[in-house]
Amino acid sequence: MSCLQTISDYGLRSLGYGERLLPRTDITLCEQFTLIGSGMIWNIYYGVLALLAGFIMATALAVGKNAHSLWFRKPAEWFIFVFRGSPLFIQFFIAYLLFLELKVAGVGLGFLTNATIGALVVLFLNTAAYSGEIFYGALRTIPRGDLEAADAYGLSGFSRFRRVIWPSMLRLAWPAYTNEAIFMFHATTLVFFSGFPAMRQKGDALYYANYFADKTFNPFVPYPILAGYFIILILIVISLYGLINKRLNRHLPQEQRRKIRLRPQIIR
Known part of the structure; x- marks a missing residue:
């Protein structure tokens, strides 16, 4: 079988198209590249x-945590604390057990026990908590001059937030938020271990x-391939977020523009 035929057969297998049976013997390098690349569709x-x-949701959490009212501030604080204070891996298991109990109880949310939806919900809530804390920190450091300028122009309420506060918050938070985006793509690999079944x-x-590591008894081929795909993906993410960062800082002098600096997280 040629490599082009392999790509045709297995390129979209992770979505349910193409060959149904996985290769079991005489596994080629092309098959490993193709199927692992196909699986990257789900990680993306x-x-x-x-x-x-x-x-x-992170924007809402940041605004809520920065609010004067306890009714908004406390729920936002506790949400961020719970999801930042517990390991993502444990969140997957707790969520799966909770969704499974709801399914058994006949609530009608059985679709949440599948990785396609259930794992996505957990990742969404987790990144919202971390991003919310990042945005909150940016809200607290918005230059006072920006707020005074908004008052001078007569801006108030939502107009003040949309035109001045929110853009300034994004500009200050974007470098740290880029690192959160990188981590989130890395965290998608935990779905495989989470207990959520793959259909x-x-x-x-x-x-x-x-x-492939199990079938070939050689983990030194498929896992480096997987790492290579993620490196390419992260380079794309950095490039896209870098363009947005330039857009957010386009009004500043060159020496005052905040640059994206990668700070790898050893532990979450």
């Missing part, structure tokens, strides 16, 4: 949707890398 799915939904062997990249 988890990461992109979790970040998009988490970004919206009909439609797993993520780690699912296929682990499969």
Whole structure:
């Protein structure tokens, strides 16, 4: 079988298209590259949707934590504390058990026990908590001159937030938020270990890398391939977030523009 035929057969297998049976003998390098790359579709799915939904919720959490009212501040503080204070891996297991109990109780949320939705919910809530703390810190450091300028122009309420506070918050938080986005894509590999089942062997990249490691008894081929795919993905993320960072800081002199500096997280 040629490599082009292998790509045709297995390129979209993680989505349920193409060959149903995985290769079992005489596994080629092309098959490993193709299937692990196919599984990356799910890692990108988890990461992109979790970040998009988490970004919206993180903004609300930051505003809530910065609010004067206890009714808004305390729920935001506790939400951030709980999800930042507990390991993501444990959150996966607790969420799966909770969703399973709801399914047994006949609540009608059985779809949450599948990794496609359930794991995405956990990733979304986790990144919302971390991003919310990042945005809150940025809110607290907005230059007073920006707020005074907004008052001078007669801006108040939502208009003041949308035109002055929110852009300034994003500009200050973006370098740290970029590191959170990188971690979130790395964290998608935990879905494989989380207890959420993959339907009909439609797993993520780690699912296929682990499969090949078991079948070939050689983990030194599939796992470096997986790492290579993630390095490429993270380079794309850094490039996209870098462009947004330039856009947010376009009005500042060159020497005052905040640059993105990667700070790898050893432990979460």
